[in-house]
Every structure is written in structure tokens, then in C-alpha cells.
Amino acid sequence: MNRNLFITLLIVFNIAIDQTTKVMVRADIKLGEIIELVGDKFILTNVYNKGAFLGMGSEMNPTLRLIFLLILPTIVLIYVTYYIIKTKELDRLSLIAFCCIVGGGIANVFDRIVYGKVTDFFFIDLGGIFKTGIFNVADISVTTGMIMLLYSGIFNNKKNVKTSDS
Template sequence: MKLSRRTIFISITILITVLLDQVSKIMVRKYVDPKSVSDIIGSILTLHNVENTGAFLGMGSDLNPTLKLILLLILPVVVLGFVLRYVFKDKSLDNWSLFAFASIIGGGIANVYDRFAYGSVTDFLHLDFGGSLRTGIFNMADLSVTTGMIILVFASFKKKKEKEA
């Protein structure tokens, strides 16, 4: 069976996303003391080593084990499966949308793997531009998911504009 360029593009994007995330987390777990804070770019970008047992910003970390299993492992796997199926079935997706969806899928796979393998997700980057302009502590998988979502928003505006023209 010959793989299409599209399938190879999607697969490589997912693989690179997962690898970058997992390698960065391995390095953080090995070389950064837990709960430490190190400046990378002044106090704007800092490096941490935090284990997040919940989801976004630790939400759900207090759930009972059964709900955690359902909401943080089973449900994400099901959703990722549906998104992956959609990406392979919808031949009308442009390259930017394919890249965005593959980044989201790769980031999701990487974080689900951590929850399965370690019981938590290692987060290590924090942006603080002062005041309320700051992020929670995040990782490369989170960055991939967020970047993918931003690209999808722009791609949808572009498609809408093209339809109107």
C-alpha cells in the first residue's frame, strides 16, 4: 500500500510534535529540580518542573480516580480518534488546516501518554508579561495544541473570506 503525501505529512507532523514534547519533558524531569524556577528570558519566560495531575491549569486534579480516568484519559482518546478520522476523511482541508489538526492531535497524544505512563503531565514553561498578561505553566504539547487552534481560527476566516469573494 502506497501512502499519500497527505498521510505522510500528517503522520510526520504528529510524530515530530510528540517527539519534541516527550524529549523536552525527559530533559526537564532529569535536569530541572521539581518546583524550582529558573529565568530563561528575564522573568518573562521561566523554566519550572511541575507535575500536573489535572487538565488545563490543574483543573480536575481533585476528581475521584474513576472520573479522572474517564475525563482525562478515555474521553481525550475518543476525541483524538474522531479528530484523526475527520482529518483523514475530509479531503478538502488545506495544508495549514492539516498542519493545525496534526499539531493538536500530536499534543493531545503526548499529554495522554504522560497521564497514562506517569499519572501526571510535566509542565515547565511560564510566560509573564506583567499584571494579568501571563500564562499558566505549560509544556510543548500544550503549545502545539494552542498553536494548532490559532491556525485553525485563521484558516477558517480565510476560507470564509474566499467563499464571500
């Protein structure tokens, strides 16, 4: 498959999955409603987040929120998209990771442009072991992409060290 087509399809897939789930949540779950999927361990809800990750920045004045949650992320997403299209040396895992990050980022920026806030709806609480804030599919895409990039960086570093030691 053509590399640029692959990049485009992966970014669009991430955006489409996120936006589809948000449309379903906004249509089927009342604001603030809690639906227990697995007891109180995995919950669906419907909340709006004017801020970024875990609501950070939601208390900023509107001008700062516009700059830090809309304009700067848009510039970064444009740059990262340009980077992954132009940098042909990226390994496949890094390319997929960047596409997930860009797709998730675009999906949340889209929400901020269209709705002025982001729809979040997943919550996980595994007792004292693991507990999240309320998040969405775009957040999963960005987080997964970051984890993949870290893995790719560590894996590629180990491979480069072995090659230089030989």
C-alpha cells in the same frame, strides 16, 4: 509527499518534540525548581499536573479523572485523526492545525498513561500585559493548532464570501 505520510510525520514530530523536552526537564530540573531565563519574565520549572489545562480537574476523584482526562480525550483524538485522514478537502493550514492538535493531545495523554500526570515547565509573565499558567510543548502545539484553525476558518469564510459575491 504522500498526504498520509505528511500527517503521520507532523503528528510524530509534535509528540517527539514534546516528549524530548519533558525528558530533559525531568532529568535536569528538580521538582519545583525555578530557573529564570529572562529575569522573572520567562521561567523554566518542573511541576506535575494531574489535571488538564491550568490544573483543572486535578481535584476530581480518580474515576472521573480517568474518564474526562484519559478516555474521552483518547476517543476525540482517534476521531480527529480519522477525520483528517478521510477528509481530503481540508486546506493545508487546517490539516497542519489538526496535526498539531492531535500530536499535542497524544503527547499529554501519553504522560497521563505512563506517569499518571503531565509534566509542565514553561511560565511567562509579562507584567500586567500577559501571564500564563505553567505549560509544556504539547500545550503550545494544541494552542497553535487551535489558532491556526480559527485563522483558516476566518480566511476561508472571507474567500467563500468573495467568491459568492462575484
